[in-house]
Every structure is written in structure tokens, then in C-alpha cells.
Amino acid sequence: GQSLEQPSEVTAVEGAIVQINCTYQTSGFYGLSWYQQHDGGAPTFLSYNGLDGLEETGRFSSFLSRSDSYGYLLLQELQMKDSASYFCALPGNQGGKLIFGQGTELSVKP
């Protein structure tokens, strides 16, 4: 089967850097995705890692190590609007289907 594990809560201050970790178990690997969800809103796609290494998109970066079954989302120059839940997700062995982690609630304090 497939499963993902991520911390339930992370707190950081405005302007800081925060890292949200995700470890996974899967029989076949098709990449690791990250989604952001603000309270009451829809999840929105942030990034995808198909290969090892760092993918950067503005203030957000995502890292993957397939040998360690591990990835993380790095948020730099934190802003209050970054307070949200962040989910890592694995594409399933049937294309298009995503299995999500339980989500990490990020609180950004002034």
C-alpha cells in the first residue's frame, strides 16, 4: 500500500524559513506533490518532484530524496498569508489518482 507521514503542526514567525517534512511508503514511485489549503478553501497545487533534488518556485521550494523516501517543502520569507495546511501527496499506481498525507497546519506569527 501507500502511506505518507508529515507533522500535524508547525509554527514559525513572519520572515523566517520553515521546512515541512514528508516521509512516504509506496511500492511504485511516480513522484511527490505538495498542495496548500487555506482554512475554508480548496487545496491548490504547489509543486511536484519526479526526480531527486530541489525544485524552486519563488519563495517555495520542494525537495525529494527517493533513496530515503523523503521529501520536504521549504517556505522562505514567511508571510502571514502562508498560514495554511500543507499536504504532501503521492500519485497512485493508477495514473491520476493521488494519495494525500494528513496535512501540516502552519501557523505564521507576527
Next chain:
Amino acid sequence: DVKVTQSSRYLVKRTGEKVFLECVQDMDHENMFWYRQDPGLGLRLIYFSYDVKMKEKGDIPEGYSVSREKKERFSLILESASTNQTSMYLCASSPPSEGNEKLFFGSGTQLSVL
């Protein structure tokens, strides 16, 4: 921009009622999904569909069924609603699988079963 529209934002139903949750997408996506979201449990896949009239069970299909008669519309049906089906229901769509799946979600339907 892709738009995924769910018919209701909030819904209150009684135990035993048949409930229909509707979802429409406007980007001609082949894939459509129904997830439910509960605190501490993340998003769990109920059913998905790769094409019209095709459906596949997700991780928690019990108590649910789906219908996809048209490509743009994917309906979730609770045959006999129960209190443990009180949840946020999220519909999503995506283009054909390319290995870097990006799902587009609707705003969700918060269903309360009393």
C-alpha cells in the same frame, strides 16, 4: 483557468436520506475524483473516474456510489446517509495522467447528516 464547481457549499440532511453531490468541471478533463476531508485524517479518496461511465473505487468507497454520464459531470451519491458521513467533500479533476498529476479542486461541500 480551470473551474471545478460543486453544487452546494453547505448541505444538511437527515439520517437515511439519499444525497446527491454534484460536481462539474469546464476543462474537458478525463479524470475526476471525490475525496472526503476530516480533521486529522487528511483527504481520503472515495471514488474516481477516468472516463464517461467508468468508475474505480478509492480507499473508502463503502456507503457511496458515483455516476459519470457526461465527461464534465461527476456525481457522488450517498444511498442512505449516516451520521458518520458528516464531512467536507471535495471534488477534483485532472487531465490525462502524465506522471506529474496536478489536481484542480472545487471549493467543497460541507455535509452535515443529522
